[in-house]
Amino acid sequence: MTAPVASLGMYDHPGQRAANDALWLAIARHLRGAGIAAPDVLDRDRPVEAIWRDPDLLLAQCCGYPLVADPDLALRVIAMPLYALPDGPAGLHYSRILVRADDPAATLASFAGRRAAINAPLSNTGANLLRAAVAQVASPDGFFGATIVTGSHRASIDAVACGQADIAAIDAVTAAVIARDEPAALIALRELARTPTAPNLPFVTARTTPPAIVAALRQALLAAMRDPDLAPARAALLLADIVPASIHRYRRLRRLSP
Template identity: 45%
Template sequence: MSGAAPIAVLPMYDFPWTAAANDALWAAMAAWLIEAGVEAPKALTRGPDLDAQWRDPGLVFGQTCGYPYVTGLTDAVALIAAPIYGFPGCEEALHRSFIIRRASDARRALAEFRGATAGLNAHDSNSGMNLFRATIAPIAGGAPFFRAIMVTGSHEASVAAVAEGRADLAAIDCVSFALLARGRPELIERVAVVAESPRSPSLPFIANARLGASTIAAVRQALFAALADPNLAEARAALGLRGARPSSPADYDRVAEIERGAAAAGYARLE
């Protein structure tokens, strides 16, 4: 271990209705790790400062977004695995974003939304920005497409902004969209999918790169043990988590390729 107090974080799909499932998944992993002689926290850490959590030298297990991983975390973290989700829009260890409009909006094609307002969860989001940009790039014609960009802070807030008419379009990753449909169906009923983005690698499970090869291997074993544990079937179903596969940094080159493709089309920035 690095000497820092160990932490574990699962912030990416941690809604109030999935928190217990995330807790159960980690509790099983922590028990396995402690039995194997690896220092591990018994409970997840939660809080708003995701970048600090991802970079924490004591990070034993976490999940990050593909865009921050590619643009700033490759030297700080080690990849544990790529999750496989069972929701529409997911395929093996890939996912995509759904571009949504208000259900009552008469516009049906993306080109009709030129001059509209876009809702954006964060500028460093792969699903909310990078995949959104890649979907708009072919129709933007190398010029600004939106009248305004509204930063909402989360996918849930982006859906609410569209549903309430404060934004016209937003890109929501398909896992968040499905989980919101379960936990906030009244919100999802007020929006509709107008387009789908290209597929991208799913949000990687990570650990601090300085933990050492043996510890990282043990964390990977603990994850796969939890994914195979029949006692966790209900928790995995609540998260839509069907499994995972080992991943490498090369798997996430696709995130940068998507960014370069938008730039080559003359649309280097979502605007």
């Protein structure tokens, strides 16, 4: 790698950026100690989708569904995070299906023909898990009357709150962070249901990253999880631990979609 790139953009809300910076500085320091070049700062100038496709990608976090659904995405899974959510199974996440608090509909089936907001068509938490939830009550094909693409979970929350959409599936980690840091954003919403679960978003590197560097990245992530000085950063990110993982853990996500 001539110009290594790093990103922690999947959970990088304003209240988390300092924590991600601290986490990255510790990881980069560990890598340099092993003789591996690492960028000084995280790449926040490009969309995460562009960063995933950078052949010089050293470390990023990736949505699990495009990892297995996009054949052009050449990534290698390094590890999987565990999050400190009181109602989340270890290693698994889900989405909270949110609607307006004053909407009288009581079931997911009642939203047939209504407007859904998704952050991206290949998002696991925003689109794939929502389809999986709908498939439990009806055929997901054409279930919603319209679907708008907002670009982020945060924007999907606003779309439902202002009436641009009626329903959205919001990543549980994102929802917890917004509830903590921006509670006013959720005042007008309520949880209708929860989606099926899926493996947490993996840490990845370019598929061409040499095995020795992959091993060093795992060690650097583990060291960051054990560093007592990083406890405030981990708390801000809701990070409890990481476990080694491979793409095999994520292949089941294909089966969640029709």
